[in-house]
Amino acid sequence: MRPTFAAFPLAVGLTLSAAALGAAPAAYAAGASDTDQERNARWQEIAKSIFGDRTISPTDTLVKLDAPKRAEDAALVPITLTMPDRDKIKAVSLIIDDNPAPYAAKFEFGPAADTNELKLRVRVNNYTDMHAVVETTDGKLYEAKQFVKASGGCSAPMGMSDEEAMKGMGDMRMKFADAQPGKPVEATLMIRHPNFSGMQMNQVTRDYTPARYIDKLTVSAGDQKIFTMTGDISIASNPVINFGFKPDGKPIQVAASDNQGGSWTKSFTAPSPTN
Template sequence: MLATKLAPLAFGLVLAAAGAALAAGPSDTDAEREARWRDVAASIFKDRTIQPTETLVKVEAPKRAEDAALVPITLTMPEKDKVQAVHLVIDDNPSPYAAHFRFGPAADPSELRLRVRVNSYTNVHAVAETKDGALYEATKFVKASGGCSAPMGMSDEEAMKGMGEMRMKFAGEAQAGKPVEATLMIRHPNFSGMQMNQITRDYTPARYVNKITVDTGNRNVFVMDGDISIASNPVINFAFLPAGPVKVTATDNQGGRWEHSFTAPSASN
């Protein structure tokens, strides 16, 4: 069964790109992977030029994933003041466009960490969008298989218990004018639509977090648009400049909506 019938693509991504991804395999040549990337990039960015970079964005990922359903990804942006957004694309996933982060005035976009599903041996692209609208990309090849269809290891009902609950941890002590590192955890199964219920043998309908908004005081930190490639129970590590309580709003593609506020650390006198 085509994954495109099970889980609709995010952000209006055309189905042709996903169809190309379904043909991916571990023995594909670099030329075949590059051709597929061009198709996926065209469906996301249209005719915009994407230039390679070694300074504006870097993507770190394991060469071979220990768990294809929980692959850690780190995006670093050394020239953070130039970057207004970053796009994460997993070329050969059924829905390649994994996430899009738009940074607000309270963001410190020097580093983002999250966990994703990887369905096949694939290139992972990070595309930084600068404040002048230019696009720059970095690539990492990851060996993994079956991450989008991997079962949860529990019943659907158990996986959905506490859906929308959130926690946030802060690292270190706050210093005036300095960014604070935070880890946001959201309980949500992020069903991909490709997972089979081990009891009923039916496919669990896709239900995934499609937007996360983080604000501090009246200043935005980031807005993330996501899709089925984000791992279950999303975890996002980021940095921000505290300007008051941290408010997180999350929604999913089935109309779920959750909000939670956290007390941000403040600099000691």
């Protein structure tokens, strides 16, 4: 079972409940001065809370994690996960060690998936290590790591009222790259949703906006799953996810739900594999 974000350690000896999200910036201030040893100790505790006692081995081939060394916008940090050996990859987890909820997302792949490249945008709340942990089809875990300089992404205001941010919530669009016979198709899924983190202050009421974020997303090609994403507050507002899939001419089905009970579905006409 995947733990809830309230159970994840912020640092050695610290945890955060949903009710305390508003106080997180004052309660926790890891930063650029942390040593490698301190960061490694924090990662070991986070990894244990998510994966238990399973061994996680480093890799430079099964997964690569690409993120900007210094983010231009901490609320919209682009992440690229490259997993070229798609027949070996069962799932990938993205962990942002120093975020209030480190476990940003888990993608579980189905038979219609092409894992070569997966892109998404996340919030980064502090100078932090990121980890991409893949689970292979034989049940082993491997990880890649990158350090990112950013701060304040989880509490950054939307720049509009909560009501404006929620207009059209659940609307979806999808773009497809040109299809080539015998090759996977690249798709870009865009979902209208504020993904409130619970740490953002309403500029009118001066209260913290309750957390409301997409917690599950399933994308399928016909009756074949491409991926299921389990998400949390670290996913950026209005999520954009780039992914690959094996086309068979059947529609792409998307089902999304959030932690407040919202749910949305939409079907898209996919390019024909013979085009």
